[in-house]
Amino acid sequence: MTRWLDAREQRAWRGYVAMQAQLNAELHRRLQAESGLSLADFDVLVALTDRATERMRVLELAEALQWEKSRLSHHLSRMQKRGLIEREDCPDDARGAFVLLSAEGRRAIDAAAPPHVEAVRELVFDGLDDADVDALARVAEAVLARIAAPR
Amino acid sequence: MTRWLDAREQRAWRGYVAMQAQLNAELHRRLQAESGLSLADFDVLVALTDRATERMRVLELAEALQWEKSRLSHHLSRMQKRGLIEREDCPDDARGAFVLLSAEGRRAIDAAAPPHVEAVRELVFDGLDDADVDALARVAEAVLARIAAPR
């Protein structure tokens, strides 16, 4: 017997699905127009910038981003072709590879970050009070815990 | 001067971004494995089922789904090739086209819906109390309003 969603749940679910789709699309569109970066590019560059060394193993990066390794591999190839990152052989493990920020990549992320944060603020946080923000964080953590939990 | 996110906002934002990515991926994976449908297929089929007639103009469907027409056009071609929907000429307007559910499409959505709702319940609503659900709905509506608002 399927437990369908009641009215309260439907309102939340439909709203969430619509928000998620449109917020992503809008942030992507703005970032792309403003900086020529995709959201995926942005996330990769931020992860690389977070490291003091700006040099990471591919799987470490995949772990940090929670991406599948094949997705990351494809994406790194595209970013490398555009000159945003570089790859380097790993001396300790001949299977491995390092990813590092290029000068161009650093320039791109420095230019892209401020308007992107501003967009997030304008579209999301300027419309929420502290209680809403905390509620959003709690919901996100609850859902993530359930996804991570074994079936 | 960029207004960066404070700690409370960062917690909410990082959580939201991670939740959104992983929830989508997980629901997509389960739906695909269970029914061979993508989330996009599911949305199209639900929109068609919602109409009493199960026959909609393409742009009307695009409006209902909030999709770009070219995305919809591409997607309908793929769904048609798989036998999930059919297209029909519109007699009133020779430019137009109707989209309608095929018998196969009806079977697919009937089979897919119950386990999908169950997954949403398991991953989301079973982890939230009424206050959380209402908060999520409020946040979604606030953000959607800001996206729709003129810049």
Next chain:
DNA sequence: CAACGATTGGTGACGTGTCAACTATTCCGG
């Protein structure tokens, strides 16, 4: 009615994401 702008829908190119399979290396038990 002729002309022109707007509307309906589709197409091709390209970037993105997933799955399954593959190569090269490393690790580990015997």
Next chain:
DNA sequence: CCGGAATAGTTGACACGTCACCAATCGTTG
């Protein structure tokens, strides 16, 4: 030290989304 399992990363095929553009048709205005 040898042989197989595990690990690091890549690749190819294919589904998906967006952008820019196009063809056909409609409707309105002169």
